[in-house]
Amino acid sequence: MKDEVEEELTKKATIVTAVVLAMTATAALVWAAAPALLLIFGGLLLAAIVAALARPLRWAGLPRNWAFWIVVGFLVVAIGGGLFWGGFTLVTQFNDLWHQLREQLHALAKTVSDMGIPSGQGDKSAGGNGANGGDGGRSLGLDTLLPNPSGIFSSASQAMFSVLGGLGNIFVVVFIAIFLIAQPDIYRRGLVSLFPKSKRRRLNETIGAATEELILWVCGTGISMAIVFVVTFVGLWLAGMPTAFLLALQAGLLAFIPTLGPFIAGIPIVLVGLSESMSMAVWGLGIYVLVQGVESNVAQPLAQRYTSSLPPVLTLGAQAVFGVLLGTLGIALAVPLVAVIMVFVRELYVEDTLGGIYDERDGAAP
Template sequence: MKDRVEVELTKRATIVTSVVLAMTATVALVWAAAGALLMIFGGLLLAAIIAALARPLQWAGLSRGWAFGIVIAFLSLAIAGGLFYGGLTLVSQFNELWNQLREQLQALAKTMADMGIGSGGEGGSGSEDSGEIGLDTLLPNPSGIFSSASRAMFSVLGTLGNVFIVVFIAIFLVVQPELYRHGIVSLFPPSKRKRLDETLGAAADELVLWVCGTGISMVIVFVVTWIGLILIGMPSAFVLALQAGLLAFIPTLGPFIAGIPIVLVGLSESPSMALWGLGVYILVQGVESNVSQPIAQRYTSALPPALTLGSQAVFGVLFGTLGIALAVPLVAVLMVFVRELYVKDTLGGAYGEKTTT
């Protein structure tokens, strides 16, 4: 009897140890391959964008293959045409915008230095001797900002290979989605396969709907910002509106970041122009909160604000800028698996929901 108990305890200890080691190895593997996994999810997201654009064509009666082929060809021609015809103009406008921002940062630094908020000055060695607050404690060194920006630009150019990988992953997923979906489902026991296949379908639909809602919000932000900046006579209105629309892809943080260049470019003209730019930014935020976001939430489930900001903070610390950009769609997809496979199937439903027997 005693030997049987010892054998049972040993077996349980072995199982627990194996599970802990497997979980630890999985976490370590995910951590080591985080960059590659984010690239794969980027491919999934791009595939969802293509699927979202192809849906109207499918509703119009086109077959799935023709719809996806037309969307891929259209996107390729649009990108190539934009780079060929508008690339030089757009680069010129971005350079002009960058110079304006740099001049405003330098002017702001000079103004603060004239007010006595400086790291040095005539007859003084800095904040430690004169009791003044050093400028470098309030603002980053402008030269450091722009040298970092230059390094970032070269880094972006160096990641073009990763962009091509993401594009081809998206194309392969669009062409043969069942191949990869069935392959994943086949890794699980037969009794779980149907439910897992349904959950994968729900997660894919959630991602497509999130893309649709976010795309609507981005277009509305771009159009309203462009019109508002043109009406007040803001320089580089198109580029400022474009960056505001693109940054609307990142909930919570993106709109705040987009407002900074608008105000700084306004300051390059006059303080009143900066105030007008701030007014346009506030108007755009009102339109986004009361128009574009409600429209987007009709197509996809909205994440709670605390979860949105918290996931962006965590992913930003762990994975950098790419983590911030992909945090919300990734969490939206993960929530489908948690809700369907854990909350519903394992726990019997969410707290407060009525369950049927």
């Protein structure tokens, strides 16, 4: 009897150890492959964007494949035509905007340095013998408050490698999206087939719900981006702001990143305004505040009425965690990724395992 008990305990200990090792190995693999997994999810997100744009065509009665490929062809023609007809102008305006931002960063650094806060350049010129001591005040210098311009504007070779790497990632994302659009059922059936038959139907339903959630998030975000772009462009154009189109374009694109994107978009607007005059900077700040008001009180409620939304704390927390772990790409894809994960957690864990979402009446006395 004692031997049987010991054998049973040994068997259970072996199973637990194997499960722990398997989970650890899986976590390590996911961590090592996190950048590639983000690119795969980027392909899923691009496919969801195409699906969202194809919905009106499907509502009109077109078959699914026809609707999808019409959208893909339209996007290719629109992007290619835009680059062909306006590419040179956009590049020229972007270079002008880049130089303006660079000059304003240097001017802002000089202004703060003149106010008595030592900067790295000032310490070097003073030979490190100023009032702050032998360290030249670097511990309290401007480089602790503002990014170093020499670090922001890297060498041409580094920029070229970054551009090539970015283009490679873009091609990976685009081809993943194309393959998913062409044959989505193959990948869906393959994933569901990895699980026991008793779980397949429920898992298939959950994948469908997650896909719908991602499409709804894309629709809501697209509405917000369009409203931010239009309102920003009209406001900056009426104020006479230079490179108004590019500033509005970057504001609309950064609206893709909830919470953090709008804040980042306001910085170039104010800096370009400073390159003209203080009054133009004030106008830029006012337009930025107006755009945020329109987005918070008009765009987001309008989008969330028909689409999906996440709690603000969850949104900001996910961006902070993914930003620390995975960098800029993690910040950009944190919210849609969490939206998809939440569907699986809600359906497969909260509903199926725990019995549903908590209700205050559940804890009430009978």
